[in-house]
Amino acid sequence: MKYLSLGKELGGRPEDKRYYDSSGHVLYGLVAEGDEFKGGIERLVRGAREHRVALMCNEENPAECHRRLLVGRVLVEKGARVLHIRGDGRIEPEEELAAAEQQAEAGQQEFGFAAQEKPVWKSTRSVSQARPPKRSSGR
Numbered sequence: 001m002k003y004l005s006l007g008k009e010l011g012g013r014p015e016d017k018r019y020y021d022s023s024g025h026v027l028y029g030l031v032a033e034g035d036e037f038k039g040g041i042e043r044l045v046r047g048a049r050e051h052r053v054a055l056m057c058n059e060e061n062p063a064e065c066h067r068r069l070l071v072g073r074v075l076v077e078k079g080a081r082v083l084h085i086r087g088d089g090r091i092e093p094e095e096e097l098a099a100a101e102q103q104a105e106a107g108q109q110e111f112g113f114a115a116q117e118k119p120v121w122k123s124t125r126s127v128s129q130a131r132p133p134k135r136s137s138g139r
Contacts, residue, residue, distance in 0.1 A: 004047070009040025010055075012066030013127050021120075024128030028070045029121040041074055048080070060087040062097060064124050 012026060019031050031037050047053055059065035062072075062084040072082045072094060082094035 002051075006040045006044065009036050010044070010067075010071050012070065012123065020128075021122065024126030026066070026070075026123040026127055027120065028066075028073075028123065031070060032074055032121075041071070041078075044071075044075075045078065045080075054085075062086075062092065062094075063101075066123060068094070068097070069124065 014020075014026065014031055014034075019027055019034075021027055044053065044055075055067045055071060057065050057067045059067075062068040068082070068084065075082055076094060084092040084094065084097065086092055
């Protein structure tokens with residue numbers, strides 16, 4: 001087993017302030033367009049061709065994890081199959097999570113709670129350094 005840190009390239013808290021909105025949410029759409037991120041993704045894809053790869057995170061819930069919401073989304077767009085290892089050891093395929101989210105959104109629309117415009121692709125919580133976010137893992 002080998003460990004390679006790609007936190008600078010694929011991390012959820014970029015150093016450059018232009019990647020944040022005024023509330024401290026990371027603007028994933030901007031991050032995904034950046035050269036550093038694209039280079040990290042390409043390195044990850046190359047590595048996955050030869051090795052079994054696991055992206056590690058302290059966040060147990062994939063619905064709140066930038067590795068799913070940012071990195072995983074880009075990998076899925078590139079045709080990768082993404083699996084989430086949950087705290088209880090279950091494997092949760094990305095397609096199941098996405099289907100459940102779509103079903104929940106459809107239910108909200110049915111009751112008139114639909115957003116009027118397309119939501120901005122950004123972190124679910126503020127990751128401002130002033131107030132570190134809570135993690136669902138309890139750590």
